[in-house]
Amino acid sequence: MIKIWSMKKNEDAAAKKKPKTSAAQIRVQKDLTELDLPPTMKTHFPDPADLLNFTLTITPDEGTRFLLLHISQSNSANNTSGMYKGGAFVFSFAINTNYPHDPPKVKCTQTIYHPNVDLEGNVCLNILREDWKPVLNLNSVMVGLQYLFLEPNADDPLNKEAAQEMSKNRDQFLNNVRASMRGGHIKGTQYDNVLVR
Amino acid sequence: MATETQSQPADWPGRYFHIDQVLNTPGPRTDESFLAGDGVKDFLRNKSKILVIGAGGLGCEILANLALTGFKDIHVIDMDTIDISNLNRQFLFRPKDVGKSKAIVAAEFIMKRVPGVKVTPYFGKIQDKDDAYYMQFNLVICGLDSVEARRWMNATLVNLVDPEEPESLKPLIDGGTEGFKGQARVILPTITSCYECSLDMLNKQTAFPICTIANTPRLPEHCIEWASVLEWPRVRGDLKLDTDDPEHIGWLYKIALARANEFKIEGVTWSLTQGVVKNIIPAIASTNAVIAAACCNEAFKIATSSAAYLNNYFMLIGTDGVYSYTFEHEKRDDCPVCGGEALEMTLKPTTTVEELIDILVEKQDIQIKKPSLSTPTKQIYFQAPPQLEEATRPNLEKKVSDLVPPGGEVTVTATTLPFSLSLRISYSE
Numbered sequence: 001m002i003k004i005w006s007m008k009k010n011e012d013a014a015a016k017k018k019p020k021t022s023a024a025q026i027r028v029q030k031d032l033t034e035l036d037l038p039p040t041m042k043t044h045f046p047d048p049a050d051l052l053n054f055t056l057t058i059t060p061d062e063g064t065r066f067l068l069l070h071i072s073q074s075n076s077a078n079n080t081s082g083m084y085k086g087g088a089f090v091f092s093f094a095i096n097t098n099y100p101h102d103p104p105k106v107k108c109t110q111t112i113y114h115p116n117v118d119l120e121g122n123v124c125l126n127i128l129r130e131d132w133k134p135v136l137n138l139n140s141v142m143v144g145l146q147y148l149f150l151e152p153n154a155d156d157p158l159n160k161e162a163a164q165e166m167s168k169n170r171d172q173f174l175n176n177v178r179a180s181m182r183g184g185h186i187k188g189t190q191y192d193n194v195l196v197r
Numbered sequence: 198m199a200t201e202t203q204s205q206p207a208d209w210p211g212r213y214f215h216i217d218q219v220l221n222t223p224g225p226r227t228d229e230s231f232l233a234g235d236g237v238k239d240f241l242r243n244k245s246k247i248l249v250i251g252a253g254g255l256g257c258e259i260l261a262n263l264a265l266t267g268f269k270d271i272h273v274i275d276m277d278t279i280d281i282s283n284l285n286r287q288f289l290f291r292p293k294d295v296g297k298s299k300a301i302v303a304a305e306f307i308m309k310r311v312p313g314v315k316v317t318p319y320f321g322k323i324q325d326k327d328d329a330y331y332m333q334f335n336l337v338i339c340g341l342d343s344v345e346a347r348r349w350m351n352a353t354l355v356n357l358v359d360p361e362e363p364e365s366l367k368p369l370i371d372g373g374t375e376g377f378k379g380q381a382r383v384i385l386p387t388i389t390s391c392y393e394c395s396l397d398m399l400n401k402q403t404a405f406p407i408c409t410i411a412n413t414p415r416l417p418e419h420c421i422e423w424a425s426v427l428e429w430p431r432v433r434g435d436l437k438l439d440t441d442d443p444e445h446i447g448w449l450y451k452i453a454l455a456r457a458n459e460f461k462i463e464g465v466t467w468s469l470t471q472g473v474v475k476n477i478i479p480a481i482a483s484t485n486a487v488i489a490a491a492c493c494n495e496a497f498k499i500a501t502s503s504a505a506y507l508n509n510y511f512m513l514i515g516t517d518g519v520y521s522y523t524f525e526h527e528k529r530d531d532c533p534v535c536g537g538e539a540l541e542m543t544l545k546p547t548t549t550v551e552e553l554i555d556i557l558v559e560k561q562d563i564q565i566k567k568p569s570l571s572t573p574t575k576q577i578y579f580q581a582p583p584q585l586e587e588a589t590r591p592n593l594e595k596k597v598s599d600l601v602p603p604g605g606e607v608t609v610t611a612t613t614l615p616f617s618l619s620l621r622i623s624y625s626e
Contacts, residue, residue, distance in 0.1 A: 021573040021608045023352060023393055023533040026617045030610040033569035039607050048588040049575060098345045101396060116408070120431050124408040131402075134397050156408040 024099045028052065031138040041142055052095040055109065056142055059196060060084040060149035083174055084114075084149040087181045087194040091123070091145060103132035104141060110192040113180030115152045119189065121123035123148070125155070126160045161187055208313065216267055219475070219503050228502040232400070235436055236439030237501050240592035241267050243501050248334040249273045250350060252299040254480045255340025255372050257289045260303055263338075264311040265426045265498050270318045271307075274326070275300040286482035314542060323350055328357055331367065332525055336500060338370045338492050344399065347371060351384065352534045353391035358387045368499050372492040374484045378516035381491035382526070383507045386535065390509065390526040402476055417457060417464035421473040424452035440475045449474060523549075531615035539619045544597055550578055551593040557609065565618070568611045580611075598624055 028051050035043070040061055045054045064080035089112060094105040106128055108121040116124040125144050127136055155165030165173040176186050184195030213220075216521050220241070220619070221449045223233050247268050249259050252275040263271055275301050279290045289306040290299070300318035305435065307316045321347060329442040331353060332336070341347050351369065359365040369384040371392065384391050409415075410423045429438050429449065439445050452469040457465040471477065477559045491511055513519070530536045544553065550570070557565045577600055579585040592600065601607055607620040 021571065021606065021619075023348065025571075025573075026608055026610065028531050029569060029571055029576075029579075029608065030617065031609055032585065033579050035582055037582075043582045043584065045584055045588075048585055051576075051585075070234060098348070101344055101348075101399070116404050118411065118427075120427070122407060122411075123426060124406065124411075126406060128407075130404045130406050156406065158408055158411050 022097065024095070024097050026044070027100055028095055028138075035139050035142070037139070037142060038146075041146060054093050056091045056093060056145070058089045058091070058146050060087065060089070060146065062150075063104040063152070072166060083152075083177050084181070085114075086196060088196045089149065089194060093141075103128055103136075104138065106141065106145070110194055111190070112194060113159065113162050113176055113189075113191050114148070114152050115159055115166050116148050116155050118158040122158060124153075124156050128178060206601070213267060213310040220501060224504075225553065226504050228505070231502040232423055237265075239504070241497075241500055243270050246270045246272070246333060247496065247500075248331070248337045249340065250337065250346070251275055251340040251342070252287075252289075252303040252318075253277065253283065253340065253342065254286050254482070255257060255374065255489050255492075256299070257287045257303060258485055259338055259340050260307050260316065261311075261370070262489055262493035263496065264307050264314045265318070265494060268496070268500070269314050270317075270418040271314065272319065273300050273304055273509045274319045274321065274323055275303075276320070276322045286485060307622060323353075328353070331357060332365065333483050334367060335364075336368050336370065336496055338372070340372050340489065340492070340494055342373075344396075347373075347392050348534075351386075354384075355386040355391055355535045370492045370495050370499075372488045374480065374488050375478050377481055377484055379484045379488040379515070380506070380511065381488050381495065381513075382510045384509070387503050390528040391532060391535040392535070394509075394529040394532045395526055414456065414460050414462060417453075417466075417469055419472050420453040420456040420460070420462060421449065421470050423456055424449040424470075425474050428452050429473075436454055438474070440471070446471050446474065481515075484513070487515075520541050533616050536616060539621060541623070542620050543623050543625050545556055546596065546598045549593065550595055550600070552596055553597050554578065554593075562612060565609065565611045566613045568609045571606075572605060575600075577601075577607065 015077055032051060037043075040059050042057050043118075044057065045051070047053070060082070062085065090109045092107050092109050094104075096102055104124075106123055108117050108123060110121070111119055123145070125141075125148060127133075127141060129146050152162075152166060154163040154167040162173070162176070165176060180186055180191035180195050183191060185191070217238070220237050221234055223231050229232075232240075245268060247263060247270070249256055249263070249271060250273075252260065252273050256273065256275065270465065275298070278296055279294045279299055279302060279420070281292070281295050283299075284290055284292065284295075287299070289303045294302045298318070298320035300320050304316035304318035308314060317477075328564075337350070337354060339347060339350055341350075351371075354367050354369050357365050357367060366386060367386070369386060369392075370381065371384060371546075373379060374380045383389070403418075405419055405422055407426065410419050410426060414423060416418050425438060433448075450465070452465050453470055454465045457463070458497070489508075491513075495507050498504045507523070508525050511521065511523045513521045528535065543554075554568055554570070557568050567580045569579045571579075576585065576589050578589045591598060601622045603622070603624055605622050607622060609618040609620060610616075
């Protein structure tokens, strides 16, 4: 009798066996379906069934009114927050099964001229590495990325030349940004044409 | 060889003299359900089945402790092989064992040394095993070194719980050490706080700002990270870095050393390179011994009801003297594994996805706005982003019964939910 009971038990266990939605998967579903992105950012899923790999395209504008206000107070002579306007910058996102313990891996897919992005596409954004916390989400990362285009940070350079130019000669830097976005050469490096067509 | 030792007379006189002092008579702290004497001894020695995850620093201690306290049916899982650097503390292994499976060697050693104990090894990943496998055990003890494996084991045991079947609740005892610090905790899946509930308590791995690595390295670790994070993908392309491959570590070491020389930084060595990329924290044998003892003590108390078990989190800080602190970690309502509500839902076989969404939105007691739905394998309907909404929109007209099998699970997320809601769907005739 005991044997039959135990067989019955195993059958139940087998019937219950199912692929269970993982915590990482639920969290990604929650993050994605609750994204609150401005019109300047769009996600694209090469395979809509794969939520863990996608791209984000940022088409920066002049920034929000708050940023303009902030900049006009501190730097009114040199309002540059729209310097990357007209470009479309594509970032790849790769999320692993240990999300949100591990941050998403984000890379710029184009060669761009930006103080905080190197020629391999690595991005210097604190919340992508040393300041990542599981309470942050995909929305925070995306907003952080967009902020880099409104306020590049010459103090944390990944493209050292661009950063030096930005702090030394702002006008030349802005020219370089425009030229690079058209696919030009700067100091021997060919940049990708990122202009919105 | 192992079978020979097993057939030896197992219980010589006096073998359990000390353990029996605890099991023969109830004491002031014993549980009401405690069956002093033969009842409890029979369960511990002949009926209970315990699973040990990990046969490394903690695992070796745990296996020895369990065998000596009288657990006789022990299973052990480990996917690793023995490395020469393990031998200082993983005392079940000898130089001749280097390169062999930790689980198999540990099992053989215990069976040889402690007659009458059966240790069944599995050389592989915990993920290889299914629910039916985990269902056979009374208790699980984890001595793991990875967050990912703990999360998986925890989620698996939480999902195993069937309210109709008391035996489906498998207490999970989790031990962990990091240098002189350690922790032991008891998790009663779905009843007490689970591993996922405490995920935000974890210290993050030391990560250096990528710009420091790129521009202003000051530490040998910065040079090693430069080699592994920036130079490896740049030079080696799509080749995945294998931290167990000596050629890969050697390459990183060479690159890091050149970088260190350039910036006049001292201290880049082969072993530091390996330590940084594998995130190795020096293991201390005595910390492992303390934590393993705490874990096995809990296993013994839970299996025998001879004393109250840990409620529920014990930590040991051995960095400045010996300090320990025990507290009750609370269950989180919004825990993605054990929290959130589960609803049984009976639908007509003809109910469409759109109708199901309407039901969820109108349901007074949950009040969900804009729910997004998925099964463990596919999306059903996503409210956003626009591309996924569009891709899943055709599902709105489909019957739920075409997408979800009877008894299947649907995960619902929405801004108005603390985390998620899980629906178990059945169909009326």
